[in-house]
Amino acid sequence: MKRIVHYVNQFFAGLGGEESAGSPPGALEAAVGPGRLLQTLLGEGAGIVATVHCGDDHFSENEEEATARLLELVKAAEPDLLFAGPAFGSGRYGLACAGVCRAVGAELGIPVLAAMSPSNPGADTIRSEIPVVGTGESSGDMRAAIEASAAVIVKMLTGETVAPGSEGGLIPRGGRWNTRVSKRAAERAVDLLLAKVSGDLVETEIPLPAFQEVEPAPGIHDLGHAKIALVTTGGLVPRGNPDGIKSYLSTHFGAYHLESKEHLAGDEFESVHGGFFTAAVNDDPNRLIPLDVLRDAVRDGSLGGLHEYFYSTTGNGTPVETAADMARDIAASLEEDGVDGVILTSA
Amino acid sequence: MDFELAHFPVRSLCWGAHTEYREGELVVNREALRAELLAEPLIDDVELSIVRPGDRTRILHVVDIVEPRWKDPERGSPFPGSLGPLYQCGLGRTHALDGVAVVTSGSLPRSEEAIIDMCGPGSELSRFGQMPGLVVLPKAREGSDPGAFGLALMRAGLRAAVFLAQTTQGLEPARTEAFSLDLGRNASTDLPRVGYLSFSYSHGIGRQKLFYGKSTKDIVPSVVHPNELLDGALVNDGYTKPTKNATHDILNHPMIRELHRRHNRDLVFAGMVLANHYATYEEKAAGAWHAARLLRHVVEAEAVVITKDGGGQADVDLMLACRACEEAGLRTVLVAKEESGGDGPSMVDVAPQADAMVSVGNCPEKVRLDESMELVIGGDGFLGAIQGDVSGTVEIPVQNIIGAIDPIGGSTLTARPG
Numbered sequence: 001m002k003r004i005v006h007y008v009n010q011f012f013a014g015l016g017g018e019e020s021a022g023s024p025p026g027a028l029e030a031a032v033g034p035g036r037l038l039q040t041l042l043g044e045g046a047g048i049v050a051t052v053h054c055g056d057d058h059f060s061e062n063e064e065e066a067t068a069r070l071l072e073l074v075k076a077a078e079p080d081l082l083f084a085g086p087a088f089g090s091g092r093y094g095l096a097c098a099g100v101c102r103a104v105g106a107e108l109g110i111p112v113l114a115a116m117s118p119s120n121p122g123a124d125t126i127r128s129e130i131p132v133v134g135t136g137e138s139s140g141d142m143r144a145a146i147e148a149s150a151a152v153i154v155k156m157l158t159g160e161t162v163a164p165g166s167e168g169g170l171i172p173r174g175g176r177w178n179t180r181v182s183k184r185a186a187e188r189a190v191d192l193l194l195a196k197v198s199g200d201l202v203e204t205e206i207p208l209p210a211f212q213e214v215e216p217a218p219g220i221h222d223l224g225h226a227k228i229a230l231v232t233t234g235g236l237v238p239r240g241n242p243d244g245i246k247s248y249l250s251t252h253f254g255a256y257h258l259e260s261k262e263h264l265a266g267d268e269f270e271s272v273h274g275g276f277f278t279a280a281v282n283d284d285p286n287r288l289i290p291l292d293v294l295r296d297a298v299r300d301g302s303l304g305g306l307h308e309y310f311y312s313t314t315g316n317g318t319p320v321e322t323a324a325d326m327a328r329d330i331a332a333s334l335e336e337d338g339v340d341g342v343i344l345t346s347a
Numbered sequence: 348m349d350f351e352l353a354h355f356p357v358r359s360l361c362w363g364a365h366t367e368y369r370e371g372e373l374v375v376n377r378e379a380l381r382a383e384l385l386a387e388p389l390i391d392d393v394e395l396s397i398v399r400p401g402d403r404t405r406i407l408h409v410v411d412i413v414e415p416r417w418k419d420p421e422r423g424s425p426f427p428g429s430l431g432p433l434y435q436c437g438l439g440r441t442h443a444l445d446g447v448a449v450v451t452s453g454s455l456p457r458s459e460e461a462i463i464d465m466c467g468p469g470s471e472l473s474r475f476g477q478m479p480g481l482v483v484l485p486k487a488r489e490g491s492d493p494g495a496f497g498l499a500l501m502r503a504g505l506r507a508a509v510f511l512a513q514t515t516q517g518l519e520p521a522r523t524e525a526f527s528l529d530l531g532r533n534a535s536t537d538l539p540r541v542g543y544l545s546f547s548y549s550h551g552i553g554r555q556k557l558f559y560g561k562s563t564k565d566i567v568p569s570v571v572h573p574n575e576l577l578d579g580a581l582v583n584d585g586y587t588k589p590t591k592n593a594t595h596d597i598l599n600h601p602m603i604r605e606l607h608r609r610h611n612r613d614l615v616f617a618g619m620v621l622a623n624h625y626a627t628y629e630e631k632a633a634g635a636w637h638a639a640r641l642l643r644h645v646v647e648a649e650a651v652v653i654t655k656d657g658g659g660q661a662d663v664d665l666m667l668a669c670r671a672c673e674e675a676g677l678r679t680v681l682v683a684k685e686e687s688g689g690d691g692p693s694m695v696d697v698a699p700q701a702d703a704m705v706s707v708g709n710c711p712e713k714v715r716l717d718e719s720m721e722l723v724i725g726g727d728g729f730l731g732a733i734q735g736d737v738s739g740t741v742e743i744p745v746q747n748i749i750g751a752i753d754p755i756g757g758s759t760l761t762a763r764p765g
Contacts, residue, residue, distance in 0.1 A: 165765045176687040176709045177765035178745060185682055186605040186756030189652050189705045190541070193680040194613055196703050197539045197650045205761060206683060206704040209692025246732040248459050249686075249711055249744060274459050274731065275659070277551045279494070317658050317746075319711060321691025 002046040002157045005077045006035040007070070007084040007100045009093045013053035021092075023055035025069040027077070034086065034146055041150035046157055050077035052100075056092035059099065066096075067103045074104050081156055082108075086115035086145040087122060089137035094122025101130050111156040115149045118171045128173040131164050211320075222304075226340040229307035231330060233315030233323075234281065234288045234347040235273030236264075245313060247274030253313035253326050255333070258306070263292040273347045275316040288345055307339050315346060349527050350574040351440045353520035355512075357447040360397055360479035368514035373447060375481065375511065383510050384483065389491045389499040394484040396724050398450075400477050402465040403718065407725035407737065409461040409749050410451045410497075411583045412475055412593040413504045415444035417512035425512070428560025429582040430505040436559075437574030440523075442515045448480040448595055449511065451504040452725035455553055456493045460730040461749040467718025473750030474757075475595075482724050483507050494552040501557075501584055504594070526574050526607055530618045530646075540617040542648030543573065543606060544638055544672070545755070546664055547581065548591045548656040549623035556597075556656070557582045558621065568622035568638040570645055573603040581621070590684055590710055590752045591656055601757035602654060602682075618646040622668070624661050631664050639671035650678040654755050658686050658710065659695050666698035673700040684752050685709040685762050693762070707753055709762035710746035 010020045012033040031039040031048035039048050052073045059066045074082060082104045084097035094116040101112040102125075115133035116123050123132050133152060135145035148169045156162050165173035181188070188205075195202045220226045237245050243254040264285035271278040271288060286292045289310050297303040311330045315323065334342065356371055363374035377395055384393045398404045416425035418441045423434020425441060450463065463475045470476030485503050487496040547556040549563035556563050558571075558581055571580070576597055583594045603619070610616040622638045625631045642648045651672050655661040665681050672679045681704045685693035688711055720738040728737060735741035745751050751760060 173765040175691075175765065176685055176693050176706075176712075176762040178708050178712050178760055178762050180759050181761050182759065184601060184605075184756055184759050185705050185707045185753065185761065186601040188761075189602070189680050189682050189756055190605055190609060190614070192703050192705060193541060193650050193652055193678065194539065196678045196680065202703045204702055204704045205706040205763075206685060206693060208697045208699070208701060209694055211692065211697065244732075249732060251732075275550065275554070275657075277494070277554055278456065315659065317686055317710065319686050319688030319691050319693075320695060321688045324691075 001044070002080045003049045003078060004046055004153070005074050005079040005082050006031065006038065006048050006051045007082065007097060008033060008035070008051060008053050009096065010053060010055040013051060015053070021055045021057035024058055025052070025054040025066055025073060027052045027073040034142060037143070037146045038083070038150055041147060042153065046153070049079065054096060056090070056096060059096040060092050063099060067099050070100050071103050071107055075108060079110060081110055081153060082112045083149060083153060084112070084114045086133070086135045086142065086149065087120055088135055088139055088141065089117045089120055091121050094120035095125065098122035098126040102126060105130060111162070113149065113152055113156065115145050123171050127171045128164055128175065131162050131166070132171045133169055134171045220341045224301055225304040227305040227307055227338060228294065228303060228341050228343060229334050229339040230289050230291070230294070230310040230345070231342050232288055232310070232312050232345045234312070234345055235271045235314035236269055236281065236285055236288050236312050237272055239268055239270050241272050245272055247272050247314060248316040250314045250316065250318045251322060253311055253330060255309045255311050258291065258308050258310060261291065262295050264289055273314045273316055276347045290343070290345070307334070307337060349525065350437045350578055351526070352524045352577070353440055353442045354445050354522050354524060355442060355515045355518065356445045356521050357479065360399065360447060360481065362397065366510070366514055368444070368518065373444065373511065373514065380507060380510055383506055384485065384503045386506070387499045387503055389488045389496050390485040390503060391488045392486040393503070396482040396484070398465050398480045398482060398724070400465055400470065400479065403721040404465040405720045405723050405737065406450055406452060406463040406482055407460065407723060408452045408454050408458060408730060409463055409725070410453050410455065410500055411504050412595040412749070413449040413508040414595045414598045415447060415449060415508040415512035416579060416598065417442040417509060417515060425509055426505045426579040426582055429557050430502050430509070433559055436578040436580040437572050441578055442512050442520070444512050444515065446478045448475055448478055449504050449507045450475070450480045450482045451500050452482060452484045453500050454726065454730065455497050458730050460733050460747045462747060463749060464716060464718065467716060468714060469716045469718070469748050472714065472745065472748045475750045481507060481511065484725055497553040498584065501582065505582065526577060528572070528574060528607065528610065528616060530572065536611065536615055538611070538613065538615050539650055540648050541606060541614040542617045542642045542646045542651040543602060543619040544622060544642060544651050544653045544668060545602070545619060546622050546624055546653070546655045546661065550626070553584060555584045557584050563623045566623050568620050568634055568641060570618060570641055571621045573606070573616070573619050576600050576603060590658065590746045590754060592753065592755055593749065596753060596755060596757060599757070600755060601753070602652060602755050605756070617648040620646065624655070624657055624664050628663070632667055635664065635667035635671040638668055639675045639677065642672060643675040643677060648677060652680050652682065654682045656754055658684060662694045662696040666696045666701060669701045670698040679703065680705060682707060682754065682756055684754055686711060687762070705756070706762045707756065707758060708745065708751065708760040710752055711744045713742045714745045714748070715742050716740065
């Protein structure tokens with residue numbers, strides 16, 4: 001018989017509602033609540049050997065400790081699979097399911113499955129890495145949720161790998177994923193074009209992404225008192241690239257001190273950008289980070305001052321989301337350093 | 348304009364005393380080929396290897412891949428301008444060795460890793476992992492300028508390609524394929540007139556396609572005959588970011604072939620415009636108008652397929668061209684690779700008119716290559732951001748497997764919401 005451990009919150013463990021949400025981790029050596037229904041559906045080949053539970057408030061307030069304790073309780077039951085939920089639309093419960101699934105999957109290496117509503121924040125955190133059965137928003141959907149979960153559990157227990165979002169009933173992973181189709185792209189493109197010409201409703205393979213509108217900051221009226229920083233996506237770094245800034249698909253940026261230099265020397269800096277011929281920049285890095293002319297501007301008083309660090313990454317192939325994350329970090333530190341404006345140079 | 352490809356399929360590739368092609372077997376005299384490649388002044392030495400599908404071999408730092416081609420020298424070089432004198436392309440007969448690849452490898456400045464695996468999951472993702480290859484790994488003359496060496500590396504690949512294919516001189520091909528396309532207006536059909544707008548990577552030395560040996564950096568969008576591209580007019584210069592097309596792809600251009608295949612059946616292949624990815628927004632916008640005008644008034648297309656050759660900045664060209672074409676009354680379909688991380692957008696620019704796009708795959712998605720290799724050709728470490736044991740299991744973005752993402756539509760890979 002395959003051994004299953006079921007994770008539920010205090011309510012579904014039968015310990016009480018909100019008033020018991022602070023209850024600490026515990027374990028029962030039997031199926032309880034929704035687990036009983038699951039047990040009937042699974043039949044004799046698999047059995048719920050333990051129900052591990054925790055109060056939702058307790059979990060969210062003591063996540064690290066609670067996770068460690070729950071992990072011990074799960075491990076002690078020597079399971080072949082962990083099932084968590086269904087948490088429906090309950091956010092705290094969903095996040096606890098996510099946390100327990102993630103920890104058990106990583107530590108014990110056994111198949112894990114959660115069930116909750118697609119709108120549950122817990123689903124967002126794990127849907128790309130762990131299979132999550134999609135449910136309705138409330139326990140009125142219990143029967144359907146348990147039936148759908150049982151079907152996936154049976155499949156997992158046969159040793160088949162069930163990838164996140166890979167089949168009906170599971171919440172999609174989110175994002176875009178590669179797959180093979182029968183026709184080559186050239187043929188699909190011509191098909192799509194002919195359909196468009198004949199006036200048919202066509203289905204695009206790439207929905208138009210929606211971009212966030214960035215409202216420009218108010219202008220700087222007195223440059224003579226403004227502190228300006230230099231930021232580039234052209235990949236200028238000290239020679240040797242000490243921070244390992246990537247030449248494409250960049251994931252991080254570097255901050256480099258100008259050390260009172262008057263200009264940037266080609267034997268000290270280089271561009272690691274992979275998308276343009278970098279010889280001219282390597283010869284004169286000031287043409288990417290225009291330190292020389294800005295020092296002049298500060299000297300003649302037309303500019304208040306220059307921030308003593310420049311920030312650099314490469315914009316080459318970097319997904320918009322990653323770029324936005326880096327930009328938020330850079331902007332936060334510039335703001336902290338009292339910078340009034342930025343000159344942003346690209347490759 | 349009548350062009351004919353004479354096909355000589357290659358079933359096996361091996362070294363031997365005489366370079367010859369006989370009934371599907373290609374034998375190469377290694378020393379003779381070496382001597383041919385050392386004619387390049389910037390190449391000091393060259394390492395040559397043969398790889399075959401199923402070999403536990405990984406090729407690193409791939410720069411370009413070329414299909415062996417030969418034509419009667421009286422009609423010029425198979426790669427005019429890029430190797431040998433200028434002569435018109437896309438007319439008459441050219442010999443092609445099918446199903447074999449000349450692969451050049453080398454570390455050029457700021458290259459991004461491009462690999463070919465001859466076995467395992469990597470080989471399933473790219474047609475280049477499924478055909479025998481002759482790997483050319485030149486060593487640069489001490490102190491050579493990297494840009495100039497890149498061009499020497501490119502010419503070495505083309506030289507090897509011609510050297511191999513000239514074995515078919517005087518032989519009867521296994522089959523011939525005719526590409527007849529008279530671009531004059533044919534009034535006898537009601538089929539839709541479809542044009543093709545092909546953007547080419549064009550960022551200067553080492554990061555561009557060459558058109559008849561000339562940099563595409565400053566060309567203006569031009570009407571060219573599609574057969575010219577099938578016959579060596581457009582060549583990859585030096586450096587291949589893995590998601591830019593190799594010369595081998597262009598010689599077998601999937602989009603041009605598809606339009607030829609359906610010519611006078613589903614559509615009229617009205618012609619094509621070759622355009623470049625300019626550096627500035629102003630030039631990009633002007634290039635888009637220019638291309639749309641040529642397609643509308645010179646090619647006289649009513650619908651157009653648009654492909655790009657790069658990511659990021661190339662999305663801007665794609666969208667500007669889409670807008671310009673739609674505003675000129677041309678229906679458009681765009682072919683694009685995606686760069687989506689998590690839930691973020693997969694392109695960096697959009698035009699509201701871009702309502703019909705075809706995806707050739709999501710570049711950053713990781714694939715696990717879990718085949719252990721006995722031989723690694725081209726280097727002892729990965730370039731750029733990839734970490735790991737070059738001969739062992741490694742997780743890499745799918746885009747680093749050259750051929751997996753094919754911007755001109757030759758692959759069945761696509762991306763979908765998951």
